[in-house]
Amino acid sequence: QSALTQPPSASGSPGQSVTISCTGTSSDVGGYNYVSWYQQHPGKAPKVIIYEVSLRPSGVPDRFSGSKSGNTASLTVSGLQAEDEADYYCSTYAGNNNYVFGTGTKVTVL
Amino acid sequence: QVYLAESGGGVVQPGRSLRLSCAASGLTFSDSAMHWVRQAPGKGLEWVAVISYDGNYKYYVDSVKGRFTISRDNSKNTVSLLMSNLRREDTAFYYCARYSPENWAFDYWGQGNLVTVSS
Numbered sequence: 232q233s234a235l236t237q238p239p240s241a242s243g244s245p246g247q248s249v250t251i252s253c254t255g256t257s258s259d260v261g262g263y264n265y266v267s268w269y270q271q272h273p274g275k276a277p278k279v280i281i282y283e284v285s286l287r288p289s290g291v292p293d294r295f296s297g298s299k300s301g302n303t304a305s306l307t308v309s310g311l312q313a314e315d316e317a318d319y320y321c322s323t324y325a326g327n328n329n330y331v332f333g334t335g336t337k338v339t340v341l
Numbered sequence: 342q343v344y345l346a347e348s349g350g351g352v353v354q355p356g357r358s359l360r361l362s363c364a365a366s367g368l369t370f371s372d373s374a375m376h377w378v379r380q381a382p383g384k385g386l387e388w389v390a391v392i393s394y395d396g397n398y399k400y401y402v403d404s405v406k407g408r409f410t411i412s413r414d415n416s417k418n419t420v421s422l423l424m425s426n427l428r429r430e431d432t433a434f435y436y437c438a439r440y441s442p443e444n445w446a447f448d449y450w451g452q453g454n455l456v457t458v459s460s
Contacts, residue, residue, distance in 0.1 A: 232402070234385065267446035269386070276388065276436060276453055282446035320386050324445060328391065328400035330376070335385040 232325055235260060235333035242339040243311045251320030251336045253304040259331055261302035265324040268297055268306045272317045283307060308338065316340045343367040343449045345437050352452035360420040363437030363451055370418040371395075374440050376447065377411060377422045379433035387433075392420060393442070405431075427458045431440055 235300075236254040243249040253260065253268075263319060266284045269277035279288055280299035284304065294309045307324035308315050349361040363375070372396040377389040390401045390411040399411050418435055434453040441448040 234387075244376070265445040267444075271386075276450040277447070278450075279444075279446045279448055282441075282444040282448075286444070288444070288448070322386070322447070328398070329402070330388040330391070330440075332378075332386040332388060335358075 232259075232329050232331050235321055235323070235331055236300045237319075237321060237333040239334070239335045240337045240339065242341055243308075244341045245311055245313065247311050248307060248309045249302040249311060249338060250307045251319055251321075251338070252304055253306070255302050255304075255325075255331070256293050257302055259302075259323050259325040260299065260321075262326060263324050264299070266297065266299055267324065268295075268304075270315075271319045271320065277320065281290065303316050305312050311340050313340050343439075343460070345439070345449055345451035347362070347435065347437055347451040347454035350435065350456045352457045352459060353456055354460050355427060355429060357427055358423065358425040359427060359456060361424070361435055361437075361454055363420045365418045365420070365437075365439070366447070367448065368439065371415040372442075373412060374442070375411075375420040376451075377420075377434045377437045377439055378438050379431075380453070381430075381433045384410070384433075389435070390422065427456075429458050432456060432458045 268281035271277040285297040392411045413420045437451045438447040439449040
């Protein structure tokens with residue numbers, strides 16, 4: 232199974248918005264509403280920030296939002312803050328008991 | 342509070358074996374499917390393996406099939422990954438993670454354990 236495709240980097244100034252795409256196929260992203268997004272700070276374990284395409288776990292700011300259209304999912308971070316600088320990964324169940332992650336996007340707050 | 346603690350990492354020569362363990366607390370372990378996810382230094386996340394809540398079902402990413410074996414002991418709240426015939430490309434931080442059956446996401450992660458395959 233191939234990794235989902237994400238842009239290597241994204242950036243924005245504090246207060247601005249940044250959107251990260253996650254492109255797969257009809258067998259993974261397009262086939263299931265199980266896309267999740269993870270935030271990873273350097274040296275730390277990943278943390279789920281979006282699940283089932285657009286739902287936020289308790290405690291995750293509503294600045295984080297998710298969506299999906301066809302084979303592409305997206306994560307938007309609105310009102311960027313310094314602590315949002317991190318790596319972000321999408322993931323989904325890919326059928327046949329397989330799971331796949333995205334290639335990862337480094338978000339820089341300018 | 343949920344806590345997943347990996348152990349067993351280290352430096353190992355190519356072709357040798359290593360066992361990672363993950364001890365869980367603060368969750369109903371016997372109801373939880375458990376996964377291993379790895380991350381090569383400076384690289385992205387890669388799903389490695391999953392074991393069902395009862396240990397009856399195990400699935401692996403193609404690159405480790407036949408070399409890695411996932412197992413669990415629900416009486417001790419532990420999940421293990423036996424890695425055999427290790428290759429240099431298996432060098433990575435290995436995370437155990439719980440996959441939430443309600444949220445379809447990896448909701449709890451260990452801190453990660455580094456495995457270095459080198460001669």
